[in-house]
Amino acid sequence: MNYEQKIKELLLLAGEEGASDLHLGVAKKPMLRIDGVLVPVDREPILTPQTAEGLIYALLTEDQKNKLAMKREIDFSFSLEEKVRFRVNVYYQRGYVAAALRLIPWVIRTVEQLNLPTILHEFTKIQQGFFLVTGPAGQGKSSTLAALIDEINHTQAAHIITIEDPVEYLFVQDKSIVSQREIGSDALNFHLALRSVLRQDPDAIMIGEMRDAETIATALTAAETGHLVFSTLHTNSAVQTIDRIIDSFPADQQGQVRSQLAESLVGVLSQRLLPRIQGGLVPAYELMIANSAIRNLIREEKAYQIDLVIETGLQEGMMSLNRSLADLITRGEVSLDTALVYSLNPEELGSLLEPK
Secondary structure, X not given: OOHHHHHHHHXXXXXXXXXXXXXXXXXXXXXXXXXXXXXXXXXXXXXXXXXXXXXXXXXXXXXXXXXXXXXXXXXXXXXXXXXXXXXXXXXXXXXXXXXXXXXXXXXXOOOOOOOOOHHHHHHHOOOOEEEEXXXXXXXXXXXXXXXXXXXXXXXXXXXXXXXXXXXXXXXOOXXXXXXXXXXXXXXXXXXXXXXXXXXXXXXXXXXXXXXXXXXXXXXXXXXXXXXXXXXXXXXXXXXXXXXXXXXXXXXXXXXXXXXXXXXHEEEEEEEEEEEOOOOOEEEEEEEEEOOHHHHHHHHOOOHHHHHHHHHOOHHHOOEOHHHHHHHHHHOOOOOHXXXXXXXXXXXXXXXXXXXX
């Protein structure tokens, strides 16, 4: 088998089918995730250890093969003839090599094209602050961040620096300078890249993911000192996000972090991608905008009361997840059963849908 030709066919097929992911592993056919559902590529045979390794190794450079042999897993991005681009994780399971490939569209979609609230445009216009996009893996966080960064790129003469592992969306420079730094090849780690970023005259900074207290601390400092910082966290809500950030630090540092967060946080968007009744995916979201009430609650260790501020902040542009889900149901976009699965408080969702 010509492994290079076969992997190209599978990558192009993923793009043609509108898949979000391609999975390769021993003892099963290649699998595509389409509209959130895993489906086998029926025309392909079940992969043997030899074919799985051959297909996956066709994606790797010699250096990457050596890293995989040492670390037993590796992350990188891969482009094919400017047709499709993937974020790839290669790993071992039960002694055999496997891979998960996330499709990254070449064209960066806008806030409107992603069906996200137009108030997000406002977060690209502010001079400094900390904006977070949160949610479980595979829920569109990277696409949302890319939309916001690209909007700055097209509307402002700014220096944008991204720190990613690996680089996902490729930005075509327009009014802005966009410097994209990849961990491993352009910088040793997130903390060192962030520590030096303030000497590189940035206006906006995008951190692919906040993985540890050091990264969070440096990001907060950057936001405090006149920069607009965007990042992601694997949390389910604004309250959980604030708690996770503060709990990342030792008890004797939490007071200072709480104060920094209260000053610098401008908003948190928590999003999910739900299967549409008509097919495809549509986002449901919670949006918290850091007003004076929310800043005070963060300072006073009362983050648990933030949900109430979000619920009553509709006119400011805030949105609770349940209100977003109820709106999708009312518009006929998603079924009640689907919405209940994604709701963090199904009972409250039911009451929102009751006739008034």
